[in-house]
Amino acid sequence: MEFFNAFAVSLQSVWSDSGFAAFTVGNGIMIVVGLILLYLAIVKEFEPLLLAPIAFGCILANFPKTGFMEDPGVMQAIHYGIANEIFPPLIFLGIGAMTDFGPLLANPSTLLLGAAAQVGVFVSLAGAMLLGFNVQEAAAIGIIGGADGPTAIYLTIKLAPHLLGAIAVAAYSYMSLVPLIQPPVMRLLTTKKERETVMEQLRPVSKFERLVFPLVTAIVVSLLLPPIASLMGMLMLGNIFRESGVTDRLSDTAQNSLCNIVTIFLATGTGMTMSAENFLTLSTIEIIILGLIAFIGGTAGGVIFGKLQYKLSGGKVNPLIGSAGVSAVPMAARVSQVVGQKAKPGNYLLMHAMGPNVAGVIGTAVAAGTMLAMLK
Amino acid sequence: MEQPVTTNPFIIMCINMTIVFAVLFGLSLLIRLIHAVDPTREKKKAAPAPEKKAAPVAAAPMAAPVQEGVSPEIVAAISAALTAYGCSGFQIRSVRPLPQNGWRQAARLEGRN
Numbered sequence: 001m002e003f004f005n006a007f008a009v010s011l012q013s014v015w016s017d018s019g020f021a022a023f024t025v026g027n028g029i030m031i032v033v034g035l036i037l038l039y040l041a042i043v044k045e046f047e048p049l050l051l052a053p054i055a056f057g058c059i060l061a062n063f064p065k066t067g068f069m070e071d072p073g074v075m076q077a078i079h080y081g082i083a084n085e086i087f088p089p090l091i092f093l094g095i096g097a098m099t100d101f102g103p104l105l106a107n108p109s110t111l112l113l114g115a116a117a118q119v120g121v122f123v124s125l126a127g128a129m130l131l132g133f134n135v136q137e138a139a140a141i142g143i144i145g146g147a148d149g150p151t152a153i154y155l156t157i158k159l160a161p162h163l164l165g166a167i168a169v170a171a172y173s174y175m176s177l178v179p180l181i182q183p184p185v186m187r188l189l190t191t192k193k194e195r196e197t198v199m200e201q202l203r204p205v206s207k208f209e210r211l212v213f214p215l216v217t218a219i220v221v222s223l224l225l226p227p228i229a230s231l232m233g234m235l236m237l238g239n240i241f242r243e244s245g246v247t248d249r250l251s252d253t254a255q256n257s258l259c260n261i262v263t264i265f266l267a268t269g270t271g272m273t274m275s276a277e278n279f280l281t282l283s284t285i286e287i288i289i290l291g292l293i294a295f296i297g298g299t300a301g302g303v304i305f306g307k308l309q310y311k312l313s314g315g316k317v318n319p320l321i322g323s324a325g326v327s328a329v330p331m332a333a334r335v336s337q338v339v340g341q342k343a344k345p346g347n348y349l350l351m352h353a354m355g356p357n358v359a360g361v362i363g364t365a366v367a368a369g370t371m372l373a374m375l376k
Numbered sequence: 377m378e379q380p381v382t383t384n385p386f387i388i389m390c391i392n393m394t395i396v397f398a399v400l401f402g403l404s405l406l407i408r409l410i411h412a413v414d415p416t417r418e419k420k421k422a423a424p425a426p427e428k429k430a431a432p433v434a435a436a437p438m439a440a441p442v443q444e445g446v447s448p449e450i451v452a453a454i455s456a457a458l459t460a461y462g463c464s465g466f467q468i469r470s471v472r473p474l475p476q477n478g479w480r481q482a483a484r485l486e487g488r489n
Contacts (some may be wrong), residue, residue: 104407105410105411108403108405108407108408109404111401111404112397112400112404115393115396115397115399115401116397118396119389121392122385122388122389122392122393123389125385126389130385135383135385135388138385206414206416206417208410208415208417209407209410209411209414212410216406216410217406220403220406221399221403224399225399359400362400362403363396363400366395366396366400367396370391370392370396371388371392374381374382374388374391375381375388
């Protein structure tokens with residue numbers, strides 16, 4: 001009899017300590033959301049390198065009583081890396097090692113296209129404030145329009161960490177939808193004649209320029225906007241690894257092993273912020289809608305400024321490259337290439353569009369830096 | 377959290393866009409300055425002149441050393457792409473695979489950002 005009593009009490013204890021006892025409907029919904037995101041990542045190939053670990057992190061976050069955030073362990077270590085802004089600058093190190101600033105250096109006026117495309121950030125910021133978000137939350141939502149994942153995560157952690165899950169999912173989902181979102185906006189805002197513009201071949205860029213540019217940019221931007229010194233510094237350090245010619249091993253590590261490791265931690269940790277109580281709110285739907293507005297606004301801003309450059313240059317600049325100022329590298333540049341080729345077969349805009357594309361990375365970081373300086 | 381400078385979204389947009397444009401315009405001026413003071417620039421100017429005087433070479437490579445394993449179709453595609461980019465005045469000296477896979481690199485860059 002004593003044996004059966006002990007057995008019953010033990011079973012009851014195991015059940016009450018299990019996740020099943022504390023499992024809520026919200027947890028179930030979020031696990032389904034995670035499975036949908038996993039499907040989009042693996043089957044539909046929507047940014048799979050990021051969305052797959054985000055999705056699995058979302059599923060893990062909705063298992064009750066795991067103690068992930070309370071007990072020391074790998075999950076808490078990953079959360080520490082996110083909460084203390086360690087991972088985004090390391091991702092930027094890898095991005096800098098992968099980025100070729102040559103097209104930008106050959107045509108510096110494309111930097112302004114990268115600036116113009118940031119208007120989507122502030123259009124969305126205004127929309128978010130109208131919907132009742134405070135200014136810090138609105139800034140974090142608006143940065144989705146910069147189409148730069150690490151910068152979006154960096155700014156959100158500083159200004160509105162409770163919105164990290166929704167903003168990260170919106171940002172990476174829309175980045176994968178760039179080929180669907182941008183072309184209608186580009187065709188709406190340009191004439192066929194403008195889309196057919198053939199641009200002059202870019203001049204060669206020397207190694208001296210490729211080496212001095214990251215140094216000068218890191219110094220100038222870090223002194224001007226210290227809050228983003230870690231992002232900009234790591235971006236340019238990675239680029240120096242790439243361009244120096246004597247640090248190939250470091251460049252290789254930054255682009256491959258380091259970037260992959262940090263991506264796993266960052267994405268999984270971001271997914272783990274998507275608990276039911278954080279994600280299943282009306283604000284998540286509002287963020288998703290505002291993210292779309294930000295993307296469309298950024299594309300429109302870049303294209304409109306591209307039209308201005310077309311007029312001022314006497315028809316030498318194709319306005320389509322303005323949409324590449326949205327810093328989804330290199331997808332936005334490829335979209336400019338595809339839309340340009342549809343207007344005029346044989347018109348190669350890819351390298352011209354890479355200029356504003358990489359300028360957009362710098363522009364988004366600067367926009368984040370100014371918002372941090374004003375709003376934090 | 378400290379009090380923000382302003383909560384008016386229009387003012388935030390105007391100030392931020394002004395700063396973003398100013399910073400990037402300043403960077404564009406710096407890039408032009410770097411190009412102007414480039415000490416390697418003069419040497420590069422002299423080198424292309426003899427090439428420009430030569431008659432434009434046909435896009436197909438003329439007995440260019442091609443590394444084993446690179447198919448003629450790939451060589452033809454590379455030649456056509458170079459010509460399409462306007463490089464008809466150059467001669468292809470060799471075709472060899474790079475140690476790094478550029479397409480894989482582009483995919484990684486796309487995945488990271």
